[in-house]
Amino acid sequence: MAAELEGSKALGGLLSGLAQEAFHGHQGITEELLRSQLYPEVSLEEFRPFLAKMRGILKSIASADMDFNQLEAFLTAQTKKQGGITSDQAAVISKFWKNHKTKIRESLMNQSRWDSGLRGLSWRVDGKSQSRHSAQIHTPVAIMELEIGKSGQESEFLCLEFDEVKVSQLLKKLSEVEESISTLMQPA
Amino acid sequence: MEGCSEPRLDAKSELVDFQWKLGMAVSSDSCRSLKYPYVAVLLKVADHSGQVKNKCFEMTIPQFQILFIYSWKTQRETET
Numbered sequence: 001m002a003a004e005l006e007g008s009k010a011l012g013g014l015l016s017g018l019a020q021e022a023f024h025g026h027q028g029i030t031e032e033l034l035r036s037q038l039y040p041e042v043s044l045e046e047f048r049p050f051l052a053k054m055r056g057i058l059k060s061i062a063s064a065d066m067d068f069n070q071l072e073a074f075l076t077a078q079t080k081k082q083g084g085i086t087s088d089q090a091a092v093i094s095k096f097w098k099n100h101k102t103k104i105r106e107s108l109m110n111q112s113r114w115d116s117g118l119r120g121l122s123w124r125v126d127g128k129s130q131s132r133h134s135a136q137i138h139t140p141v142a143i144m145e146l147e148i149g150k151s152g153q154e155s156e157f158l159c160l161e162f163d164e165v166k167v168s169q170l171l172k173k174l175s176e177v178e179e180s181i182s183t184l185m186q187p188a
Numbered sequence: 189m190e191g192c193s194e195p196r197l198d199a200k201s202e203l204v205d206f207q208w209k210l211g212m213a214v215s216s217d218s219c220r221s222l223k224y225p226y227v228a229v230l231l232k233v234a235d236h237s238g239q240v241k242n243k244c245f246e247m248t249i250p251q252f253q254i255l256f257i258y259s260w261k262t263q264r265e266t267e268t
Binding site: 062063064065108109111112113115116117118121122123125140141142143144146148156158159160161162164166167168169170171173174175176177178180181184185 | 210261
């Protein structure tokens with residue numbers, strides 16, 4: 001195997017490129033691009049299996065959402081395998097996962113959401129003052145704007161009017177959700 | 189999540205019904221260990237003509253908390 005592939009210097013860059021392509025949806029990161037930028041001395045034939053190995057390792061770690069104990073055990077096993085990784089490379093991979101775990105996880109969560117997600121939210125309270133003796137009841141007092149959209153698609157905007165009663169009704173529903181969340185989050 | 193910018197010029201709708209579901213994403217083909225809770229919402233909204241449409245979307249728990257806090261603050265500001 002080419003000596004450059006056993007090194008660890010360019011590996012950080014390689015993992016970034018792999019993460020961009022596999023998780024963050026970046027188009028155009030080809031194996032030739034990665035090779036020429038990071039391992040220019042290595043032939044494509046030698047580079048391909050190396051790239052596949054690193055991609056496989058990164059995907060396994062991300063798919064299992066490994067914590068640091070699991071990660072250490074997994075990488076140690078990889079160093080002991082025939083045709084595995086060096087301990088220097090294991091250190092680079094470990095550092096990469098620790099630094100990028102949150103972002104990668106977020107991308108994986110977004111990838112698995114096929115319905116619209118919430119992109120923006122604001123409330124606007126109307127300046128209308130209300131007299132207790134006013135004949136007007138059910139005057140709109142607040143506007144909620146929601147921005148929703150599916151992954152990779154344009155946003156849809158919803159503009160909803162509320163009077164005081166409807167704000168209370170909504171809040172009652174939201175309190176039900178909050179209670180359900182609290183129950184879920186309680187330790188088993 | 190940022191707030192919306194300028195007010196929309198679209199006609200405003202009325203919220204007729206709010207249904208919710210608390211879900212847990214367990215696993216997917218790209219991630220065997222997803223394990224994240226989410227709130228799915230179905231809104232029934234009526235436009236000025238009275239036509240009712242369904243709008244569905246999902247929120248993460250932190251996003252839901254923001255909706256809850258903003259709504260609670262709005263209730264405080266609109267109480268007579």
